[in-house]
Amino acid sequence: MKTVPDEQAYYEELYRAHAARVKQLCRLLLTDPHDAEEAAQEVFLKLFRQCQIKNQPIAWGPWLTQVTLNTCRDRRRSAWWKWWRDNTEEFQEAEFSGNGLTPEAEMLSREERERIWRLFRALSARQQEVFVLRRIEGWTTKEVAQTLGLTTGSVKRHLFRAVCSLRKAIGGGL
Amino acid sequence: MSRCLADRTLLLICDGESTEAYQAHLQTCTACATRYQQLIHDLKVIGQVLQEAPPSQASRSRSHVLRLRWMPMAAAVAVVLALVWGGMRVWWLSPPPFSLTASHEDVLQFMEEEVASALFSTTEARVAAMPAPVSDMTYLQAALEGEWPCERQEPFLSSGCDVHPFPLLMEGQ
Numbered sequence: 146m147k148t149v150p151d152e153q154a155y156y157e158e159l160y161r162a163h164a165a166r167v168k169q170l171c172r173l174l175l176t177d178p179h180d181a182e183e184a185a186q187e188v189f190l191k192l193f194r195q196c197q198i199k200n201q202p203i204a205w206g207p208w209l210t211q212v213t214l215n216t217c218r219d220r221r222r223s224a225w226w227k228w229w230r231d232n233t234e235e236f237q238e239a240e241f242s243g244n245g246l247t248p249e250a251e252m253l254s255r256e257e258r259e260r261i262w263r264l265f266r267a268l269s270a271r272q273q274e275v276f277v278l279r280r281i282e283g284w285t286t287k288e289v290a291q292t293l294g295l296t297t298g299s300v301k302r303h304l305f306r307a308v309c310s311l312r313k314a315i316g317g318g319l
Numbered sequence: 320m321s322r323c324l325a326d327r328t329l330l331l332i333c334d335g336e337s338t339e340a341y342q343a344h345l346q347t348c349t350a351c352a353t354r355y356q357q358l359i360h361d362l363k364v365i366g367q368v369l370q371e372a373p374p375s376q377a378s379r380s381r382s383h384v385l386r387l388r389w390m391p392m393a394a395a396v397a398v399v400l401a402l403v404w405g406g407m408r409v410w411w412l413s414p415p416p417f418s419l420t421a422s423h424e425d426v427l428q429f430m431e432e433e434v435a436s437a438l439f440s441t442t443e444a445r446v447a448a449m450p451a452p453v454s455d456m457t458y459l460q461a462a463l464e465g466e467w468p469c470e471r472q473e474p475f476l477s478s479g480c481d482v483h484p485f486p487l488l489m490e491g492q
Contacts, residue, residue, distance in 0.1 A: 173369060261368045279334070280366050286334065304334075305327050311365050312358075 156196040160189060163209050166282075170210065173277050174217040176266055184216045191216075210282065211292055214274060221270060260314035268307050275303040276311075324351045329358050 167188050171181040191212055192205075265273065271293070278289045279300070290300045324332075324344060332341050332355065345352050 169370065172373070178373075255374065258368050258371070259374045261365055262373050265369060277369075280362060281369060286336075301327075301331070305330055308330060308358075308362065308365075309326075312361050315361055315364060 152196050156193050159192060159196070159205055159209075163192075163205065164189070167209055167213050169281075170213045170277065171217060173265075173281065174214070174270075174273055175220055180220050184213070184220050187216050188213050207288070207292070210278070214292070218270070257315055261311060264311050264314045268310060272303045272307040272310075275300055276307040279304050323348060324355075326354075329355050333358055333362065 164185075168181070168185045171184045171188070172178065175181040175184060188209065192209065195208075265276075268276070274293060275289060275295075278284045278292065279286065284292070286297050286300050286304075289295070290297045293300070295303075324341060328341065329351070331337070332345070345355055
């Protein structure tokens with residue numbers, strides 16, 4: 146019986162554990178769904194290569210998050226000329242939206258959901274990253290600051306501004 | 320703590336950076352407690368929505384199709400205006416095109432109309448009788464005899480001239 150190499154099996158295990166989260170991060174940080182999908186593939190390619198070498202990171206979660214952030218940043222920088230792209234393309238529902246809607250989310254109208262997404266897209270790249278890492282990924286302020294190369298004060302400021310902007314979508318406000 | 324908590328403080332409390340004083344205030348101040356609960360609810364909803372798939376973009380109105388960012392557009396307009404202005408400035412400052420080879424008739428006409436009246440005013444200068452033209456044969460004879468009539472001498476020229484032109488000029492009269 147042919148056995149799967151250890152590195153490949155290790156990679157597949159890591160892929161199953163982190164694929165949904167990485168794809169969600171890419172989808173949040175990149176506007177275009179095609180770019181998000183390609184960025185996620187790029188991250189997993191780097192993960193595969195990293196699994197081949199001996200010096201592997203101790204914690205794959207933060208490593209994958211950092212690689213995803215850097216990949217999305219590179220995508221945003223190289224896509225500045227795409228600002229005239231038509232955004233009316235239909236894109237398919239994400240395969241990884243495994244979380245069911247909470248009663249609160251279900252009560253939201255479609256317009257409110259669209260407003261939240263629109264306001265999220267209107268945030269600066271830095272604010273998006275801070276909000277996603279802090280509120281979606283659940284990282285601490287210190288961890289976010291270390292990953293993004295910011296001070297804790299800057300992280301709090303970016304998070305506060307992001308929250309203020311996003312709360313306007315549902316009629317709230319700080 | 321009598322003053323209500325600031326919005327930023329409520330967010331810090333929500334992120335787990337609360338203090339005993341903040342907690343005590345939330346227990347005593349109804350307004351702050353209400354605002355705090357509302358913040359928790361909003362953050363939960365926002366997080367949940369963002370973890371879903373983005374809404375379909377086909378339902379967007381046409382006004383959102385082309386989301387033109389104003390910076391590149393403003394830069395492009397500024398470049399176009401600068402090019403147009405520069406081109407117009409160059410066109411204004413450039414001399415009008417004219418023919419370098421003016422016709423002979425144009426030159427004579429110009430000399431007759433413009434130059435003659437400016438240089439030869441007939442109101443002041445004494446009109447002297449012009450000597451009659453000398454025949455060419457006279458000059459030819461003088462040249463053959465080696466006595467080429469002098470041109471009019473300038474004051475600063477030192478060379479002398481033995482032959483006076485006046486006799487030659489008056490000979491024909």
